[in-house]
Amino acid sequence: MNGHTDIWLHRNRRIWASAHEVGLEEDELRDVVESVTTKRSISGLTEFQQTIVIRTLDRLKKDTQKKRRRQKKRISGKSGDQATSRQIGEMRRLSEALGWGRPALRAWLKRCFSAEREEWLSANRASAAIQGLKTMVSRKGSAAAE
Known part of the structure; x- marks a missing residue:
């Protein structure tokens, strides 16, 4: 397994899954990884760096969910489902x-x-x-x- 542990592989998969949930493409994900760890290669990350990337992606996911909720309220023009x-x-x-x-x-x-x-x-x-x-x-x- 090229010297990678099961934990490392699990975290690597989680990085890609989280990026998919946020809606990031491969280049965008690599930009996030580079901004957080100064490495562009995901396979070259240490377990600690993977943890940092996962936390960053989790924060992005939460922010994206909040924005979507706010946009739904803005689109309806109302704060909830009010009588017309x-x-x-x-x-x-x-x-x-x-x-x-x-x-x-x-x-x-x-x-x-x-x-x-x-x-x-x-x-x-x-x-x-x-x-x-x-x-x-x-x-x-x-x-x-x-």
């Missing part, structure tokens, strides 16, 4: 059809959905609130017809 302006408008329109003002709508949302304002609902919960309001409007319409 269309959903908020629909809730307000339905509450007016029930003869409710904003305070009554907010009291109902607080009681049924634990949210004091319609803007604070998630998109899924806003959809459920709209369905509930539609049901009440239809009941009110059928009660008025009798």
Whole structure:
């Protein structure tokens, strides 16, 4: 085995696997190795140098994961899955059809959905609130017809 121990081989494989997880190509990996150990060859690393490279790649992986999470939030334009302006408008329109003002709508949302304002609902919960309001409007319409 060319004088390399099992530990050395395991760490060498881990370096390549970590680089793959981060999305580094071979040249980029060799650049990282060179910046950390001043050696460009991965097979020429000592076990200690391999450990340093692995820790560096692990840090890169964590940083990459954090960036992806931040980008997802930026892409959505919201901090989470909030109700859309269309959903908020629909809730307000339905509450007016029930003869409710904003305070009554907010009291109902607080009681049924634990949210004091319609803007604070998630998109899924806003959809459920709209369905509930539609049901009440239809009941009110059928009660008025009798």
